[in-house]
Amino acid sequence: MQKPAITVLFIFCLLFYGGCWDLRDIDQRSIVLGVAFDQTEENAEMMMTLEIPLLMTINGENGANEETSVLLSTTGKTPAQMATHFERRNWRQLFFGHTKIVLISEALAREGIQPFIDFFDRNPHIDRRLNLVIAQGEARTVLEAENPREPLASVYLKNMLEVQAKTSRVITRNFQDSLIRLEDNGDAILPRVRATETELTIGGGALIKDWKLIAWLDENEARAAQFLHNRVDGGRMTVTIDTMVYTYSILTAKTRIRPLLQNGVLSMEIKIESEGNIVEVFSYTKDHQSLHSIKEINQKINQLIHEEVMHLLNKLQYLQVDAIGFEQRIRRRYPNFMRQYNDNWSQQYFPTLQFTLETDFQIRRTGILD
Amino acid sequence: MNQSKSILCQEVPVLILNIILGAGLLNLPSLLARTAGPDGLLALIATVGVNLIGVLLICLLVLRFPDQSIANYSPKLLGRFCGFLFNLTFAGYLLFAAAIVLREFSDTTNVLMLLRTPLEVIMLTMLLAASLLARNGLPPIARASQIIVLLLFFPLLITPLIWAIFDWGALLPVFQVGREAFLEAMTTSVFTLAGFELLLIISPYVLDKRRIIPASILSVLLAGTVAIVIVLVTFGTLTVDQVAKMNDSVFEVVKYMPVPVLILERVDLIFFSIWIAAAYSTVVILLYMVSQQLAETFTISSGKNFVWPLCVVIFFVARIPANQQDSKSFIQIVNYLWIALVYGAIPFLLVLSIIRNRSTAAKRTILGKSKRRKKTRN
Known part of the structure; x- marks a missing residue:
């Protein structure tokens, strides 16, 4: 008696397991x-x-x-x-x-x-x-x-x-x-x-x-935003020194953003680090002696990215848009400090927020040419 | 003790893990985020600590009565009538717990997967499947749990994929909520980690009872660690604010996780299958527990014949909440019942058993002395 009952039960279960109601081919x-x-x-x-x-x-x-x-x-x-x-x-x-x-x-x-x-x-x-x-x-x-x-x-x-x-x-x-x-x-x-x-x-x-x-x-501002979002996963940047155009290819990039409260003054420390290679040197008058040193190119790339990021930050402050989430970072690290600015962060505090930007872009290789 | 019913001590953690890691874990991050924000993670760690005390209390009690289950010794400690009432209340709690797990499982399945399938059909299917295993007694349940518990650790293999979207900063700020909110988070999450009361029923069938304490503590620690990892990952990827607004945030993490190959695009379905197995084992064990508790309360040798009538009762009890809000109130009631059992009734029974033991020992000593006196007089 028990076995047929269990068999019937199984068949009953199988009917439902088929998903009669939600079956959609x-x-x-x-x-x-x-x-x-x-x-x-x-x-x-x-x-x-x-x-x-x-x-x-x-x-x-x-x-x-x-x-x-x-x-x-x-x-x-x-x-x-x-x-x-x-x-x-x-x-x-x-x-x-x-x-x-x-x-x-x-x-x-x-x-x-x-x-x-x-x-x-x-x-x-x-x-x-x-x-x-x-x-x-x-x-x-x-x-x-x-x-x-x-x-x-x-x-x-x-x-x-x-x-x-x-x-x-x-x-x-x-x-x-x-x-x-x-x-x-x-x-x-x-x-x-x-x-x-x-x-x-x-x-x-x-x-x-x-x-x-x-x-x-624009695309440069988007790149700066990508750096601030810590989402850069490649890409190329060109810098011009004298008449030479150097193209830097990003291999790795990492951004750290840290709020800092000192003597009641809040600032954001931003550090962008990247490693990459030179993939092209473009010039109509290229000769070996006129090539710049890696240090000079590094300096120029760092300057370029510094300008791009600062330009975006200034734009965001001018428009009073905290699209990167600085407030969230400050709220997480200094919750008591943020309580006083909960309602008017974007209008009152964000436009005057200080940023300390440090960029460290390093060229590792220059391809198979020197 | 019937040897055919006995299980190995190493099967105890497997059973406890299976019962704890069930339907409720999906909801745990949201509960904690809503009540205590980022401090919810700390509340959960504290809950695991408190549950370690709870499981230790239960172990101490069951070791005082190594060959009996709670239904056997509670009348000895509380008196026949009170003991009987206690046993019925405990069976009632288990029945409600089974009904809640069933309802939670069915609601989640209804929302995430089977949108048009009636809730009752999902509940019936689960109950019928669970009853087949529950009727076969403890050893088959333990064997099945050994297979299922391996599946429960499978999701941990995918956690490295979460690293790309994980943000430690999302776990901050901590120590921001008051004591009341922290305690509320603890009390609401404590039931999610419930299940080790299983020891009260299965302890007589465990071979090598000396290892029951380390085995039980290990199981609570393991289950607690899995729960902490789940909450940590959910908070760190989705952020606490996002988790607080969701109902089953764990699945949303899976849908947000970057996957390297297209075959893993719907990795949420793999998680869902594993979760069904986890919910199934929880229902099976609870169904077995309530049937066994009733059988021993009424001094019947096997709870097998209670299983199907209980399925009917559990089905109707699980249908009581009209909506998700009602379900939450229902869970809250069972939650308090569980706290009353583990941190109220168990310590009380433990103290009673110690006092009774002392008075019995004292009586024996007095009787022994008087016998010796009589002998010396003679």
Whole structure:
């Protein structure tokens, strides 16, 4: 009697283990790779565009010249409402588990990016390594870019962000990185993208203050921000001494930021260390005697990076944007001191905060030439 | 003692680790971050220290009655009626604890994985699967736990990947919350590390009881270390503020962790599978404990026949909380019950057993003296 009962029980269990309610085959899902938010002419609403890959054409079943993805757009007041609109037009369930990119247009970002965050932050399937990117211009145009070598714009952009991180001129903050900064004080630097019909350009960054886009950073400023974020993982810098142009390739870089409170005066100590190689010496009149010593080139590189970082810090202070998280560092180290500036840090204290910047860039090798 | 029911002393830490490292650990960093901020980590370390005292108290008590479980000796210490009531209350606590673990598991599965599957179906599936093992008694549970415990240490292999996003500064500032918040963090986290009360039931079946104290302390230390590492990693990667707003922050760390190869892109699913095994072993052990406690309370030789009726009761109890907020209140009640048991009832029983032992020894001495006097008179 007992064995048949156990057998029946097992069959009963197996029925449930199959996941009857949540079983969705891959062809029954609309895998959303990219999401773009744009402003519409009716200001009360916004437009959401999704990039959904066509799995059959990616597999090559329908021929090589077929479309590889489809862009769907709808308007609405909230991301969740717009996602519901899509589900009315599409029997396949939207799945955000493989979303690589969330794009917000410049116009919407200037009004505030906070309302777009919650939908993704709350979704249990979201990969927190996705990228939150501000599009210079319309966000939809980024997903519309048709590069013949890149079938899916979202994957193209994601790969660009990952590979070009090596150039150090791109902001490499993913969704969770950005969220940590944004939810701390509303300030952050996010990646920027610009689109033409066939190409995407991702240099520079978008400066966010109180969740709103207030300025763009150029590529040098983005590099300085990357150093301050301690996220530099390669890249090249050129310095000119007399008529010679030296290109320094970064092998390693490390930044330490430490708040220091002495006699009631607070300052930030920043130390940037890097090692690298000279990969090119460019000159029309090059001869062996005119080459500069490594010490001289080191000095020039250090000067260049010092200027770049100080320029960015001055800009952030001028705009009263603590996008690097200095306040958070001070709060962690000197919590009692920070309590008196809790409400007006950005306006009152941050613009006058002193920075002591030390750079130590060292050339290790000069290639196979001396 | 029935030899077929006995387990080796080295299986004790395995069972305790399996019961502690269950459903509740996912929620632990968030609980600590909400109540004590960065000081939550220190509160957890203090909790592990306090639990070491708790497990030592239990060991001292069970070693006074090496061949009996708590259901056997509590009537001797408290009197028949009070002992019976105590045994029923303990069984009730275990039943509620099993219901909570089941509900926590089902809620998390519902949120993270099976969004459309009814909560009841997840609970039933888990209960049915758990009941099969629980009915087979202690040794098979111990053997299964030995396999599962290896899986529980697998996530530690992936921790080097976290180094790239780990920030020691995120653990600061410390010593910023008041005593009350610190104690609140300790009391809310203490139940997450509960489970070593298992000794009260399984101790008669453990061979080589001399090693029960080091084995139990080792298991609490190991489980505590795993919990501390989990909280440390979660705080250091996501930051305390982010952890405080999340419900199951441990999975979010996995989704944030940089992975080197594409095959590990959904590494969270591997973690989820391991967590299911951990929750399963916790439910199995709790189900066994409550059935055994009831069997011994009613002096029945095996708790096997209690398992399925108990599954029905646990199912209905687990359905009581209407939402996540209700579940938290429910956990709080069982939390206080556990504190009352380990730090109230156990020391009381220990003191009683010492007093009873002394009075019995004194009686024996008096009786011995009077007998000797009679002999000398004769």
